[in-house]
Amino acid sequence: MFDWLYSIGKTFRLITSNMLNHLKGYDIHCSGYYGTPYATYLGITFIAITLVGLALQYFIIDIPPKRPTGTWWLIALIIALINFIAAYCVIGSSTAPGHHCKDLSITTLDVIGVCFFNVVCGLFLAMVITGLPWLRRLSTNNVFTTFFKNN
Amino acid sequence: MIRKIKYLFFWVTLINITLLLSSCENIQDRAMELGNNGKVGKMQIADFLRVVSDKTSADDPTFFTNNKLDTAKAAAFIYSICKDAGVKINKDDIYAGAARSRGSVAKPSFNVYIEDSESMDAYVKGNTRFKDAIYSLLGNVITADTLTQGINLYYINNQITFSRQKADANTLLQFIQNLDPATFRTNGGNRSSSDMRHLLQQVLDSTDDRHVNLLVSDFVFSPGKGQNAIASLQQQSTGIKIAFGQKIEKFDLAIEVVQLHSNFSGKYFDENDKPIVLSADRPYYMWLIGSKEQINSIRKNGVLNNIKGGVDNTLVFYKQTSPLLHGHKITFSHKTGDFELPDGASGNINVAKPNDVYNSFGFDFLVDYSKDIEDLSFFDDTNNYSHDGNYKLTISRLKDSTDPASSGFTHCLHLSTNNLQQQELHVFTQSKIPKWVVVSNSLDDRNIKNEPSQMGRTFGLQYLIEGLYDAFYVSHHQDKLTEVEISIKK
Numbered sequence: 097m098f099d100w101l102y103s104i105g106k107t108f109r110l111i112t113s114n115m116l117n118h119l120k121g122y123d124i125h126c127s128g129y130y131g132t133p134y135a136t137y138l139g140i141t142f143i144a145i146t147l148v149g150l151a152l153q154y155f156i157i158d159i160p161p162k163r164p165t166g167t168w169w170l171i172a173l174i175i176a177l178i179n180f181i182a183a184y185c186v187i188g189s190s191t192a193p194g195h196h197c198k199d200l201s202i203t204t205l206d207v208i209g210v211c212f213f214n215v216v217c218g219l220f221l222a223m224v225i226t227g228l229p230w231l232r233r234l235s236t237n238n239v240f241t242t243f244f245k246n247n
Numbered sequence: 248m249i250r251k252i253k254y255l256f257f258w259v260t261l262i263n264i265t266l267l268l269s270s271c272e273n274i275q276d277r278a279m280e281l282g283n284n285g286k287v288g289k290m291q292i293a294d295f296l297r298v299v300s301d302k303t304s305a306d307d308p309t310f311f312t313n314n315k316l317d318t319a320k321a322a323a324f325i326y327s328i329c330k331d332a333g334v335k336i337n338k339d340d341i342y343a344g345a346a347r348s349r350g351s352v353a354k355p356s357f358n359v360y361i362e363d364s365e366s367m368d369a370y371v372k373g374n375t376r377f378k379d380a381i382y383s384l385l386g387n388v389i390t391a392d393t394l395t396q397g398i399n400l401y402y403i404n405n406q407i408t409f410s411r412q413k414a415d416a417n418t419l420l421q422f423i424q425n426l427d428p429a430t431f432r433t434n435g436g437n438r439s440s441s442d443m444r445h446l447l448q449q450v451l452d453s454t455d456d457r458h459v460n461l462l463v464s465d466f467v468f469s470p471g472k473g474q475n476a477i478a479s480l481q482q483q484s485t486g487i488k489i490a491f492g493q494k495i496e497k498f499d500l501a502i503e504v505v506q507l508h509s510n511f512s513g514k515y516f517d518e519n520d521k522p523i524v525l526s527a528d529r530p531y532y533m534w535l536i537g538s539k540e541q542i543n544s545i546r547k548n549g550v551l552n553n554i555k556g557g558v559d560n561t562l563v564f565y566k567q568t569s570p571l572l573h574g575h576k577i578t579f580s581h582k583t584g585d586f587e588l589p590d591g592a593s594g595n596i597n598v599a600k601p602n603d604v605y606n607s608f609g610f611d612f613l614v615d616y617s618k619d620i621e622d623l624s625f626f627d628d629t630n631n632y633s634h635d636g637n638y639k640l641t642i643s644r645l646k647d648s649t650d651p652a653s654s655g656f657t658h659c660l661h662l663s664t665n666n667l668q669q670q671e672l673h674v675f676t677q678s679k680i681p682k683w684v685v686v687s688n689s690l691d692d693r694n695i696k697n698e699p700s701q702m703g704r705t706f707g708l709q710y711l712i713e714g715l716y717d718a719f720y721v722s723h724h725q726d727k728l729t730e731v732e733i734s735i736k737k
Contacts, residue, residue, distance in 0.1 A: 113585050114579065117579065117588075121273055121275075123274075123275045123328075124275065124328070124331055124332070124651065125327065125328070125331070125651050125652055126576075126578060126579070126592060126652040127309055127576060127591060127592045127593065127652075128303075128307065128309055128588075128590070128591025128592055128593070128594075129591060130273065130274035130275045130302070130303075130309075130324075130591075131273060131274075131275040131276075132273055132275065132276060133273055197579070197652065198580075198650070198652060199578045199579040199580040199652065200579055
């Protein structure tokens with residue numbers, strides 16, 4: 097489902113070819129994409145964390161009144177951190193020897209690359225969502241909290 | 248109102264995420280889940296096949312046979328995944344489809360023809376390794392009772408001079424004990440010449456679905472007194488080609504030639520039929536002639552290869568109308584450049600890119616040659632392969648290991664190129680006359696006593712084998728035995 101997204105990560109050299117195959121679910125026998133679809137899990141993870149994070153900021157907590165615009169960066173930083181940790185939890189243990197196709201040489205740096213890519217995707221999603229004025233207007237105190245300059 | 252919309256937005260998001268996560272079922276985890284139950288019944292397999300059907304395409308050879316989901320393949324997949332994941336389950340506890348009824352195939356009789364011309368006397372004089380080998384072979388056949396339905400024994404020269412049907416263990420022992428020059432002489436027939444074409448014709452005539460034949464001889468062509476053999480070698484070759492060619496037209500013929508050696512003490516007849524007394528080690532041959540199925544079955548049983556004292560060399564020829572297509576498994580190990588496998592390891596290569604620095608591209612792929620009639624060593628030799636000219640091929644035999652990724656495969660082939668193109672790659676194995684035939688061939692044996700190198704050779708052997716080869720592989724494309732096809736797209 098999210099294979100295309102992580103292929104973009106490969107284009108930007110954040111994700112290696114071997115890691116991309118692992119994310120697509122290359123099985124332990126190295127025979128095909130019958131294994132765990134980590135790309136889907138990771139994709140859902142960053143979307144969920146970002147959406148829930150933004151929902152908390154914009155709709156659930158939504159206090160105190162008249163938040164400064166810079167709050168966006170604070171929340172983005174927290175979401176990024178959670179995204180990184182969550183991605184590491186999802187993919188980290190699966191890259192241990194014996195838990196993935198042995199032909200795919202995967203290093204810790206590759207794992208960090210994927211986690212960083214998830215952070216970037218989360219930030220991008222947050223930028224897009226908080227850029228939608230009609231969504232922000234549903235909030236009481238974060239109507240002007242966005243990455244983009246608004247008047 | 249706005250507050251309600253906010254909460255609605257939050258819960259819709261959560262529900263969507265939950266639904267997305269639940270749709271992430273994958274084949275590998277499902278296989279392990281089934282294995283954990285300890286038994287995988289018909290219903291569970293049907294459920295698993297539904298998952299497979301959703302997640303794979305109909306040309307995926309891991310699960311499909313002729314574009315149909317193969318229950319046996321799915322069961323094998325579950326078993327191997329569970330085995331590697333440490334989930335304990337018996338193979339028999341996984342439903343693998345209804346057992347296919349196999350028609351009972353009549354076992355053939357095993358006919359052993361021993362040539363008893365005068366030149367064979369030296370192999371049976373006293374206790375020789377020749378006798379040991381024959382007895383060992385007969386022992387292998389009689390103990391492998393699922394292979395044949397009885398052994399018939401014959402002595403043969405220009406005619407069959409002795410026969411013993413349905414030999415039991417006692418008869419075999421008696422046969423070996425009586426295997427000496429005196430018995431040969433007593434049986435009579437024309438012992439003064441060895442016409443290989445005529446000898447083979449007699450054996451070929453008695454080869455059918457119910458009889459698999461073994462001819463044991465030194466295969467030294469000897470036309471008899473006053474005649475020079477070398478002038479007739481080409482005629483012998485052509486005669487053998489015609490005899491076998493006619494048989495191949497109406498019968499699915501296969502032949503295995505096994506070279507052995509034994510101590511030899513007695514008269515050797517050179518190309519001019521001049522007797523030379525020798526005491527040395529000399530080669531002799533067993534030609535196993537039968538249907539392709541019979542020969543394959545006997546080969547896989549190891550009846551010939553387990554002969555006491557061992558065999559020196561073997562070759563096998565059989566009729567093949569088109570190369571037998573073999574599946575493959577492309578691996579990511581030892582790759583040069585980069586590529587994608589959209590249909591998994593058994594599919595084709597997409598988005599192939601050469602290495603940035605050296606402009607080279609290469610990949611490993613595994614092939615299973617264990618079901619082929621040839622010895623596995625045949626597939627070790629790159630000389631037995633033909634492939635697209637822009638690629639270089641290297642081969643390594645896979646050792647028995649517990650590596651699940653290579654289980655079920657016998658060879659790892661590596662193809663590499665500096666000229667990557669979009670193309671259909673074909674890797675064929677080809678039947679060729681092996682080098683040992685050329686090395687074992689002699690065209691002048693007059694000075695055999697003083698030339699040690701001649702002692703291990705057989706006069707005119709290459710002509711006999713060439714006659715055989717020409718009969719089986721009439722045109723060039725017919726000598727292609729197996730094929731692996733991989734499409735490469737850039």
